[in-house]
Each structure stands twice: as structure tokens, then as C-alpha cells.
Amino acid sequence: xxxxxxxxxxxxxxxxxxxxxxxxxxxxxxxxxxxxxxxxxxxxxxxxxxxxxxxxxxxxxxxxxxxxxxxxxxxxxxxxxxxxxxxxxxxxxxxxxxxxxxxxxxxxxxxxxxxxxxxxxxxxxxxxxxxxxxxxxxxxxxxxxxxxxxxxxxxxxxxxxxxxxxxxxxxxxxxxxxxxxxxxxxxxxxxxxxxxxxxxxxxxxxxxxxxxxxxxxxxxxxxxxxxxxxxxxxxxxxxxxxxxxxxxxxxxxxxxxxxxxxxxxxxxxxxxxxxxxxxxxxxxxxxxxxxxxxxxxxxxxxxxxxxxxxxxxxxxxxxxxxxxxxxxxxxxxxxxxxxxxxxxxxxxxxxxxxxxxxxxxxxxxxxx
Amino acid sequence: xxxxxxxxxxxxxxxxxxxxxxxxxxxxxxxxxxxxxxxxxxxxxxxxxxxxxxxxxxxxxxxxxxxxxxxxxxxxxxxxxxxxxxxxxxxxxxxxxxxxxxxxxxxxxxxxxxxxxxxxxxxxxxxxxxxxxxxxxxxxxxxxxxxxxxxxxxxxxxxxxxxxxxxxxxxxxxxxxxxxxxxxxxxxxxxxxxxxxxxxxxxxxxxxxxxxxxxxxxxxxxxxxxxxxxxxxxxxxxxxxxxxxxxxxxxxxxxxxxxxxxxxxx
Numbered sequence: 001x002x003x004x005x006x007x008x009x010x011x012x013x014x015x016x017x018x019x020x021x022x023x024x025x026x027x028x029x030x031x032x033x034x035x036x037x038x039x040x041x042x043x044x045x046x047x048x049x050x051x052x053x054x055x056x057x058x059x060x061x062x063x064x065x066x067x068x069x070x071x072x073x074x075x076x077x078x079x080x081x082x083x084x085x086x087x088x089x090x091x092x093x094x095x096x097x098x099x100x101x102x103x104x105x106x107x108x109x110x111x112x113x114x115x116x117x118x119x120x121x122x123x124x125x126x127x128x129x130x131x132x133x134x135x136x137x138x139x140x141x142x143x144x145x146x147x148x149x150x151x152x153x154x155x156x157x158x159x160x161x162x163x164x165x166x167x168x169x170x171x172x173x174x175x176x177x178x179x180x181x182x183x184x185x186x187x188x189x190x191x192x193x194x195x196x197x198x199x200x201x202x203x204x205x206x207x208x209x210x211x212x213x214x215x216x217x218x219x220x221x222x223x224x225x226x227x228x229x230x231x232x233x234x235x236x237x238x239x240x241x242x243x244x245x246x247x248x249x250x251x252x253x254x255x256x257x258x259x260x261x262x263x264x265x266x267x268x269x270x271x272x273x274x275x276x277x278x279x280x281x282x283x284x285x286x287x288x289x290x291x292x293x294x295x296x297x298x299x300x301x302x303x304x305x306x307x308x309x310x311x312x313x314x315x316x317x318x319x320x321x322x323x324x325x326x327x328x329x330x331x332x333x334x335x336x337x338x339x340x341x342x343x344x345x346x347x348x349x350x351x352x353x354x355x356x357x358x359x360x361x362x363x364x365x366x367x368x
Numbered sequence: 369x370x371x372x373x374x375x376x377x378x379x380x381x382x383x384x385x386x387x388x389x390x391x392x393x394x395x396x397x398x399x400x401x402x403x404x405x406x407x408x409x410x411x412x413x414x415x416x417x418x419x420x421x422x423x424x425x426x427x428x429x430x431x432x433x434x435x436x437x438x439x440x441x442x443x444x445x446x447x448x449x450x451x452x453x454x455x456x457x458x459x460x461x462x463x464x465x466x467x468x469x470x471x472x473x474x475x476x477x478x479x480x481x482x483x484x485x486x487x488x489x490x491x492x493x494x495x496x497x498x499x500x501x502x503x504x505x506x507x508x509x510x511x512x513x514x515x516x517x518x519x520x521x522x523x524x525x526x527x528x529x530x531x532x533x534x535x536x537x538x539x540x541x542x543x544x545x546x547x548x549x550x551x552x553x554x555x556x557x558x559x560x561x562x563x564x565x566x567x568x569x570x571x572x573x574x575x576x577x578x579x580x581x582x583x584x585x586x587x588x589x590x591x592x593x594x595x596x597x598x599x600x601x602x603x604x605x606x607x608x609x610x611x612x613x614x615x616x617x618x619x620x621x622x623x624x625x626x627x628x629x630x631x632x633x634x
Contacts, residue, residue, distance in 0.1 A: 064538055084541040097539035101557045110553075111543035162544065 009076055010037035011166060011198045012061060017070030019056055019222075030056040032222045034070070038166075038200060039215075043192050045201045047209040048219035049245065054202045057219070058168050061200065063087050075165055085114070089166040090159035094174060096151045098143035104154050105130065105139040111162035129157040132191070149180045156191065166198045173208065185212055206246045210234060218242045235295075238279035239367045243293040250294045250335045254363075256284045264365065266292065269331045272308040276363035290365050296324065296338035298362035301348070307355025311335060316347035323347050327354060396616070403609035410604060420610040429595065430611060437575055437592040440506070444513030445521065445570030451514070452521035452566055453559070460529040461555075476519040486516065487583035494584050504586045512584045513574045520573045521566035524630065528562025529555075561629050568626040572619055 017034040020027050031053045038044045046054040059065045061072060063084035072079050079087050090111065098107050109126040117125075130136045133153040138146050143154065152172060159167055169188075173181045189212055192199045203209055209216050210230040217227045218241075226233060226242045237243035240251070254266040257273065264284060266276050276292050284290050299309075311329040318341075325347055327335045337356060339347070348354055375381065403421070407414030424430050455475050459468065478486055494508045536558070540550040578593045585594065592615060596608055 062542060064542075084538065085544045085546060089542075091539070091542045093535050093539060095533065095535055097533065097535040099536060099539070099554060110540070110545075114540075114544040114546075114549055158543070 009040075011040040011042075011075060012036070012038040012200070013071075013073040013076075014057075014061075015071050017057075017060065017072065018068050019053075019060060019065060020068045030222050031060070031067075034224060036217065036224065036227070038198060041196045041198055042214040043189065043199045043201065043212055045203060045209045045213040045216045046219055047203055047206060047216050047246075049204055052219040053222040054204075054219050055170055056222075058091075058170055058200065058202050061166070062089055062091050062168050088164050089168055090162060090164040091168040091170065092155050092159045092172045094171045096143075096155040096172075098151055098154055098158070100143055103140050103142060104135060104146065107143065107154055108158045108161050110158065115162060125161055129161045132160070132194075133157045133187075148175060149184070152176065152184060153187075156188075160191070160195060160197070163195075164197065166200060167192075169199060169201045171202055171204070173203075174205075181208075188212065210246070218245065220245075236277060236279065236364050237293060237366060238282075240291065240293075243364075243366055248296050248336060248338075250296065250299075252292050252294065252333060252335075252363075254290060254292050256286050256288045256290055259284060259286050264290075266290070266363065266365075268308055269329055269333060270307075270309050274308055274358060274363055275361070276365050277361060278365050279367060282365060282367060284365065291368060292363040292365050294335075294358060294362050294364075296336045298359045299335070299337040299356045300359075301325070301337070301339070302355045302357035305355075306357060308358045309335065309356040311354060311356065313348045313350050313352045313354055315350050327356065399609050400613050400616070402606055403613040405606050405609075408605055410606070410609075420606040421614075423605075423607045424610045424614070427607070430592075433590050433592045433595040436589070440509055440513055440591060441571045441574040443510055444574045445517050445567050447510070447514040448517035448521045448570045449525075449563060449567040452518050452570075453525050453563055455518070455522055456526040456529050456562075460526060475522055478516050479519045483577070483579040487579045490515075490580065491583040498586075506589065508584050508586070509581065509589060509591075512580050513577070516577060516580050517570035517574050521570040524565040524569060525559065525562040528559055528565075532558055565626050565630045568622050568629070572622050572626075575615075575619065 014034050014036040017031055017036075018029065019031040020029050022028055034057060046057060048054045056065060060067050061074075063079065063082060063086070067080055070080075074087060074089065084091075099110065102110070105126050108129050109122045112122045112125055126139075127136075130139055133156055135150060135153050135157065138150060138154075143151055146154070152175075155172070172188075173184050176184060185208060188199070188201075201209075201212065210233075213230055215227065215229055216233050217224045218233060219225065220241050226238050228236075233242065234246055237246065237249075243249045243251070252269060254268055254276070256264045257267050258265040263275050263277055265273055268274055276290075278284075309329055311327040314326045314328055314334075316326070317324045320341070322338050322340050325337050325339060327337065329335050335356065401413075402410050404416050404418065405414055406417040406419070459471055459475070473480075490508075490512050494512075497508075498504060532555070536554050537550050540554045541547075545553065576593065578597060581589075581591050581594050582597075585591070590598065592611070596611060599608060
């Protein structure tokens, strides 16, 4: 895990944060020892399956939940103990939570009105926001009179109108259909770049996280397992959970034959040697059994002599741009490789013996 | 494909349904029909006439008790609605506490305790206070009706609060609203249909109750229902039918309004 660059001050600084719900035997630890710095103006994503604590963490930052332990600082100011109305953050709710009895414009102006801004300023900012999310024509409609995608835009505009330091987004795209979701992903990224506001985005959708984020924190069981850029998370997962949760992955059991400073040389199931990268803080010694991951696009079908692995094709699945070829390795381990459908080469028939060649740096050692 | 099960195809369904509706509505239909009877009989039709309505409107006593009934219902249900709104907020907008179920039950007491028991209990208390203070005004009836109306007003208000999306109040807080502002701008406007429904239910209940009024009222404090009961002990004329029909119409109007208000913006 790379250390954050020496920025003057993180936008959000979370230290030693824990959150426990309930008491005694019914107690449930939703967050455990969270240490997290979120940088100013970055698009930061909390990624994990449902129940991993990502929404609880967002709600602690927003002020809807108070931490059981630890501190949350926003722009250097301790906010633990402060209510949501005393924090310079605004939230886009999963359900949008638009006020049903107010018009689109009244919804957008609500925050500024509560801040006691003069009416003409509220009106001017509301107009700006309507323009920003291209909803000028809908200003006088009620939320029930606009579509889900439009409600989404209004919820965004409403949260952006008071110009918060941080915008919190709680799975805001999950209610939209695929096409609209793609559009809104681009839209969100544009808004984040244009406004320069720090976005903290919660999602369980790994593709969404990879395409939009500057950095991602992968969470499970109330802990942050790995924090890094999308390519770091994808290419160098440090734990089995992270590797499994993000993208498709092959897991192999290997034996370390030589430990170098940054990498190790390992013996693959077929006996071939290959170099493998190490996660931060893990230094296996020669002779240790470790697990490595290989992404399906890092393996190619090769001739038997130079192959790192050999196995039997079980079946192939056509996906349009690429084909997934499923292979059973000699020791029975299933392995999937992805081949781009550039030419018209037919995939090998089931039962064919094939050799697999792994790209340099394809192997990443993981923690179990 | 097999037809879906429908209870309406069971034997005897039609007969039972018909009997139920006859039981529910036949007496009322007869009452209404004979309010327009020309002669004084409750069983022999003598032609259409509005004479009993005229008689009722000309009757000073009927006017007095009607106004008293409406005034009492208005005051009592207003007070009950305010208290019920506060009670509903106190039982839904707090973290769950021990004994919450008991509090619900206690607030709903008049729904469970037989009316006559409440009436006797009130009678004893009122008699005691009367002896101590000498006060014999409408205050007793107002308090008794208010207490009686609270659960009826409470139920729709609480239901509205419980089904309201709590995220809306969180969103308001997130957008810098204080507790008071969140209540003023979000909770209260969204609660209005529940409050109106609670008020109207309370109004109808206060208008209808005979037992509570009968036990608590002092001399000259008859409401419309207790006046009608008193009259019926003497002579039954279609004037009573006419008053009852008007009363029915008023209740129906309020109940219809209640349904309109509660179904809207649901």
C-alpha cells in the first residue's frame, strides 16, 4: 500500500474509528479500526459487498451516526459529536430523499435557505444548479412528476447547492437502469472535475468503482482491506477477498523457491518457474507455500514447450469482444483465460491439451 | 390453466353477503325513508313531505343542542388532535425505549376500556370536582370528550409518522436544518394529512358519543345524541328521523372527507 503523498492536509482524516451497534451480546461491530485519509478534490470510493460497513462509514462522516471510538476530522476540524447540520458535507441518498411536497427548485434551494442566505442568492444559486444538471425546464415540477434519472440529478444539485467541502454519495446509481447508469457515471465524473469538490462515493459495483475513482478503499467485515488507485487494486490485490471481489481471477497454489527484495520466484503447479509480486508487508521465505492470483487476460494459449502451465480445455464461452476459455490444469485447478476476438481463430475444442503462457509480472502473491 | 381461487364462488356466498348488507343498511334506509313521510307513522307511507325537516329546523331546542354538539366536537377534537400529535411524535421520533408498547396501550385506553366504565369513572371524578369547586360549566364535557377523542386522533397521525420516510428528515438535517426547522419544513407539512384525518375522526367520535356525554353532562348540557335519546323516550315522531338523517349526512360527509384526505398523497 503506497503512502499518501505529502499533501498539506487531508480533506477527511479518520483515525482509530470503530462503530458498534447494540449492546452486550447483541452488539455488532460495524466498523473496526478505520484509518483513512481522503485527499482534497479526489473522487474517493468505498467499495464492498452489502454489510461490509461502507454505508455506516459514510453515515459517520455525514453525522447520521456517531463513532463509538476514534476521531473524524473534516478540513482539520474534529466533527465527532457534531450533528449533520453542523458539518460542511452534503449527502446524495440512495433513495434520493427528495422532499415530495416541494418543487425541484425548492428542493435545490433548501440547504441555502437553512443556512440563512438571502432570497436572491438562493434563487441565483438554484438557477445555476438547475443549469449544471440540465434540469432548468423542470424547476417547478414536484419530484413525483419527474423520472428516476431526473430525480437523481435533482438530488445531486440539491447536495451541491450549498457548496459543501465534501459530497457523500450513497450508492446513488443503484436504482437506475444500465444505460442511464453509464450516463450518470460520466456526468458525476464531470461534475466532480468541474466543481473541484471532494467526492466520497459508496458502491458495491466494482466496475463503477474502477471507472470513476481516483482511489478506492475495498472494505469487508467492517475493515478496510486495501486502499489504492483502481489499477493498483486491480493489478496488485493484496488479499484473496480483494482479488476475488474485483474482476475475474485465477488462484494458484505455488511454492516459493527464492525470495528477492521486491518479488519472489515461485514454482508453478506444472513445475515451471515464474516471478511473483508481493503485497506490502508480506515477505515469504523460500520453501513457503503461498497463493498467487493471475488475471484471465494475463495468460495466453502458447505452444507446449514454452508454456508455464498445461491443462485440458473444458469449454469456451463467447462474449462478443472476447472469449473465455476454461481449462483444467494438470493438478485439477480450474483456470480461465480471456482471449480477444481479433481474428476469426476458433477456440480450441473441449478436451484439447493446451499450454498457457503467463505475461511477465502476471503473478501477484496474496494474503489468505 | 386452473381458475384462481375466489371466495365468491363458494356456496352460500351471495346469501351471506346479501344478509350482511341488509343488516347494515336496511334499518338506516327505513329511517331515512320515513323522515320524508307525510304522516306521523313510522310504518305507513303517507306520501313525500319535508314537514319533519321544517319542524326540526323550527325547533329551538334542536338548534341549541346541535350547536352545542358541533361546538363541543370542534373544541374537543382540536385539543385532542394537538395532544395526539405530540404523543405520536413522542412515540415515533425517539429511539426505542423500554415500555414503549405499554405507552401505546395506555394512549389507546378508551379504545379498550368499555365506554360505560369510562363514563362512570368520569362521573365520579366530575361529581367530586363539582362538589369541591361548584363549577358546572361545559369544561367537564370538553375534558371528557378530549380524553375520549385522543386515541382516535392518535392512530392516523402515528400511522402517518411511521410510514414517513425517515431519510427525508435526515436529508433536511444534512442540508443544515436544525431540529425545529426540519420539523417545521419537512415533518409537519408531510404530517398534515394525518393530522386532518385525526381531527376528523375525533370530530365524528365526539359528535356521536352518547355514553360519555350522558354521564358527564350537567342539566341543560344536552348534545344532539343525548337530546334525541331523551325525546325518543316520550314520542317517536318522524322529526327524529329527519334529525337523524341530517346527522347521518354530516357524519358521512366528514368520513368521506377523511378518506379523501388519507388516500391522497399516500
